[in-house]
Amino acid sequence: EPEVTQTPSHQVTQMGQEVILxxxxxxxxxxxxxxxxxxxxxxxxxxxxxxNEISEKSEIFDDQFSVExxxxxxxxxxxxxxxxxxxxxYFCASSQSGVANYGYTFGSGTRLTxx
Amino acid sequence: SQQxxxxxxxxxxxEGENATMNCSYKTSINNLQWYRQNSGRGLVxxxxxxxxxxxxxxxxxxxxxxxxxxxxxLLITASRAADTASYFCASGNRDxxxxxxKGTRLHILx
Numbered sequence: 001e002p003e004v005t006q007t008p009s010h011q012v013t014q015m016g017q018e019v020i021l022x023x024x025x026x027x028x029x030x031x032x033x034x035x036x037x038x039x040x041x042x043x044x045x046x047x048x049x050x051x052n053e054i055s056e057k058s059e060i061f062d063d064q065f066s067v068e069x070x071x072x073x074x075x076x077x078x079x080x081x082x083x084x085x086x087x088x089x090y091f092c093a094s095s096q097s098g099v100a101n102y103g104y105t106f107g108s109g110t111r112l113t114x115x
Numbered sequence: 116s117q118q119x120x121x122x123x124x125x126x127x128x129x130e131g132e133n134a135t136m137n138c139s140y141k142t143s144i145n146n147l148q149w150y151r152q153n154s155g156r157g158l159v160x161x162x163x164x165x166x167x168x169x170x171x172x173x174x175x176x177x178x179x180x181x182x183x184x185x186x187x188x189l190l191i192t193a194s195r196a197a198d199t200a201s202y203f204c205a206s207g208n209r210d211x212x213x214x215x216x217k218g219t220r221l222h223i224l225x
Contacts, residue, residue, distance in 0.1 A: 031211065043158065043203060043215040055211040091157060103148050103160030104213065 002026040006092050006107035013082055013114055021077045021110045023092030032075045033093040033104060034067065036060070043091070049075065082114045120216050121204055127222040134191040136219040138204035139184075145207050147180055147187045152201045152218070161189075161202075191221075199223045 005024040013019050025032050034046040048056040049067055066078045075094075079086055089111050093104040121138045128134050138147070146165045150158040164171045164180045164187065171178045177190040191198055201220050205213040 033212065035215075042217045043205075045212045045214060048211045050211065058212075093158075101146075101163075101165075103150075103163050104158075105160065106150075106158040108157040 002105070004092055004094055004105050004107035006090075006110050008110060009108065010111045011113070013112070015084055015114055016081050019079050019082055019112065021079075021090050021092075021112070023075045023077070023107055024073055025075055025092065025094030026105055027073070029094035029096055029105070031055075031095040031097070032067075032069070033095070034077045035091045035093065035106075036088040037091065037109075038088045046077070046090075079112075082112075084114050087112060087114045121202070121219045123219060124217070125220040125222070127224055128194060129224050130194055130196060132194055134194050134198070134221055134223075136189045136202050136204075136221070138187045138189070138216055140187075140204075140206045140216075141185065142206075143208060144182075145209060147178075148205045148207060148213060149176075149178060149187075149189050150203045150205060150215075152203065154200075158203065194221075194223045196223050196225060 007022045032049040035043050037043045045058050047054055047061045047067055064080045068076050089109045091106050091109045093106045095104045096102045144166055146163050148163045149161045151161055152158050162173045162176055162178050164178050166182055175192045180187045199222050201218045203215050203218040205215045207213045
């Protein structure tokens with residue numbers, strides 16, 4: 001069964017450093033998403049991406065965050081200057097047709113620890 | 116506004132019993148989805164019910180949707196140890212995102 005692949009599985013970074021989280025969505029999916037989950041809390045929407053541009057973003061997704069689909073297969077989330085409160089599990093997801101008819105396929109996540 | 120508030124927050128039942136989890140939401144939806152998350156792992160899509168549907172089945176799962184009450188329920192019949200996980204509802208509307216609730220932690224006792 002096709003999978004969404006995320007790398008790395010765990011990343012530790014110093015506060016103020018830039019991090020890039022990588023995702024390879026399912027190949028025939030057109031909609032891509034990033035979510036995060038702070039330990040023990042709910043899964044929060046960050047951003048959705050379709051047709052090479054952001055279609056929705058949340059209040060969390062401020063100027064420190066950016067997304068890119070650099071080569072038609074990878075989908076990356078960059079945090080420019082990490083804060084302690086960015087420590088969380090980050091999930092990438094993809095979907096065939098957006099929110100309407102299909103569920104999302106999620107990756108296994110990247111656990112980001114900011115120290 | 117918050118979408119997808121589940122209850123109970125935690126549920127422990129004996130193996131073989133049925134588990135029922137509820138979800139409420141606040142605004143209009145296009146569909147309501149349920150996901151499972153094993154500890155420290157990713158989210159697995161279980162089932163999607165559209166706003167014009169009232170009930171849907173998939174194996175041991177039964178989902179109901181009451182749009183007049185803005186609520187949904189997930190029933191897992193004949194529970195197994197492997198069903199131990201957190202279960203989340205997520206609401207989809209016309210925006211290009213789904214919004215998750217806080218989840219129900221289900222623990223199946225042997």
